[in-house]
Amino acid sequence: MGVREEFDAWAADGRDRGMEERHWHTAKHALARMPVETGDVILDLGCGSGYAGRALRETRESGRVYGFDGSPKMARKARSYTEDPAIGYVGGDFDDLPFADDSFDHVWSMEAFYYAAKPENTLSEILRVLRPGGTFFCAVNYYEENIHSHDWQEFISVEMTRWSRAEYRKAFRTAGFHVAEQDTIPDREIAIPSENAFPTEEWDTREEMVERYREYGTLLTVGVAP
Numbered sequence: 001m002g003v004r005e006e007f008d009a010w011a012a013d014g015r016d017r018g019m020e021e022r023h024w025h026t027a028k029h030a031l032a033r034m035p036v037e038t039g040d041v042i043l044d045l046g047c048g049s050g051y052a053g054r055a056l057r058e059t060r061e062s063g064r065v066y067g068f069d070g071s072p073k074m075a076r077k078a079r080s081y082t083e084d085p086a087i088g089y090v091g092g093d094f095d096d097l098p099f100a101d102d103s104f105d106h107v108w109s110m111e112a113f114y115y116a117a118k119p120e121n122t123l124s125e126i127l128r129v130l131r132p133g134g135t136f137f138c139a140v141n142y143y144e145e146n147i148h149s150h151d152w153q154e155f156i157s158v159e160m161t162r163w164s165r166a167e168y169r170k171a172f173r174t175a176g177f178h179v180a181e182q183d184t185i186p187d188r189e190i191a192i193p194s195e196n197a198f199p200t201e202e203w204d205t206r207e208e209m210v211e212r213y214r215e216y217g218t219l220l221t222v223g224v225a226p
């Protein structure tokens with residue numbers, strides 16, 4: 001299955017909203033760090049339900065926001081959640097962004113970048129569409145140091161790239177970005193049951209669940225276009 005089939009199926013069974021709910025726990029902290037100025041044009045790469053773009057429009061006075069996604073069903077659902085005329089949805093693949101050079105002030109991506117078939121090429125594409133001084137906020141839960149994410153590939157047909165923190169920094173720099181920041185953002189909201197509830201369907205021990213959410217959390221790497 002390719003990106004379209006895989007994520008169309010996710011959208012059809014409501015996982016767009018499920019992801020939004022879970023990802024929001026850490027995404028909102030990363031979004032709050034984006035240096036968005038009034039009127040800034042923003043691209044949400046792999047937008048899913050489109051919650052990030054809606055939040056930026058509602059809270060930051062951004063200009064136009066484009067949600068970009070390879071799943072037409074995801075994009076259609078995202079469109080159905082807003083009537084904001086300044087939010088648009090565009091379909092396509094991370095490898096070939098259908099935007100002119102220097103189109104955006106910021107690019108945001110949550111839990112999507114590692115699905116790129118050629119991540120180095122996607123970084124070059126992001127740099128191409130960013131204006132000088134523009135930022136790329138790349139947030140991922142699937143990364144090398146998060147050992148609890150290592151088996152995710154078994155459950156999805158799309159090939160995933162698992163980089164370490166250092167590999168993200170190196171790839172950003174090789175593509176031509178400056179790395180302005182790298183950090184992990186803990187998820188302090190997900191409910192962690194008391195000791196006697198373990199093992200659960202997903203977790204053998206409470207320690208593992210605490211480590212996954214409260215310690216490892218979401219890896220955020222911020223690149224700045226020169």
Ligand SMILES: C[S@@+](CC[C@H](N)C(=O)[O-])C[C@H]1O[C@@H](n2cnc3c(N)ncnc32)[C@H](O)[C@@H]1O
Binds near residue numbers: 094095110
């Ligand atoms: C795990 S979801 C994350 C959605 C949203 N950003 C969130 O935080 O909930 C990944 C999204 O990226 C999209 N995607 C994955 N690979 C893609 C690619 N190569 N080109 C375009 N979109 C892609 C999927 O269709 C899906 O909607």
